[in-house]
Amino acid sequence: MLALKKKLESEAKCLPNGIIGMSSFLNHQVDAPLLKEVGEEFARRFQAKLPTKILTAETSGLLPALSMAMVLGLPMIYARKQRPVTMVQEPYTAEAESHTKGGRIRLYVTPEFLLSTDRVVIIDDVLASAVTTLALVSIVKQSGAALVGIGAVIEKCYENGRQKLEPLNVPIESLAKVISVDNARLVLAD
């Protein structure tokens, strides 16, 4: 995705510990026209897998997931990080961790929204160490639904998340690949 690559080259900030600052367009201020393109691109890449639901996790995953779900006219589900009082039914749950915020978190999804007949694409903003993605994969497995694809807006190739997901044998699509953040410089794949 050329527009995304240009955005990364012009606005992303290289911070310590391999963290990429994308708060001007992705996870604080949001470039809505860019997010619209992101949703269209995910829809194009995954529609042949005939998904019935898009699954993501709070918080910044909501944006690309909603955008894709709007294009395909599908329900989107976002796993909650806290179990709200409105979640009455015993939820599917799995543990994950936040790289930028530190510490472990737990994700919750209500069983009535994820059926064994569903075909699920997992979407997130960033694929890094894949811990959040694997927690979502665990929730999909608990539901008996079929996982049919995994998508991320940005892939941090240097954190090797893709290798952990390859055994799942589903398409893994990222719209921009960051190879390294050496010397405070972002190196993108072609």
Next chain:
Amino acid sequence: MLALKKKLESEAKCLPNGIIGMSSFLNHQVDAPLLKEVGEEFARRFQAKLPTKILTAETSGLLPALSMAMVLGLPMIYARKQRPVTMVQEPYTAEAESHTKGGRIRLYVTPEFLLSTDRVVIIDDVLASAVTTLALVSIVKQSGAALVGIGAVIEKCYENGRQKLEPLNVPIESLAKVISVDNARLVLAD
């Protein structure tokens, strides 16, 4: 908005303490086509105010705010509930509280994204006691930007948030008004 009213009548759950369960279409599973309509309706109602930015707060406010921002081609900003390590600059900040989760929270917005020349519409999923909205209003005031409107998908009229916002003298638009949840039954305004 007829589609939203029908959704509330068919799927919303009346829970204790005036809480409305909307997890099947708004804040856990998300009805993406409905959210698309919500964004179009907000755009229609506020475009004459010539907004330059849409502001919301984590988490469920992101969905209607992004949808509206996509229609108008504007940047959307979501206030963070935790200050991430990527937020280097001293942020604008204000305190709010979560009705469904309990406890007080603090919202953060990076100054570089909210300029004194901006015209801001605040969007949220629910207008209840208006505590979150007032925190966002405080952040807009700190920035020197002009507040030009406030929108909510659902207004809980029985929590009187609108009265607290009226002194701001900006249009307040909600797409569905819940008058009461008496006897576990949702009563909507016409």
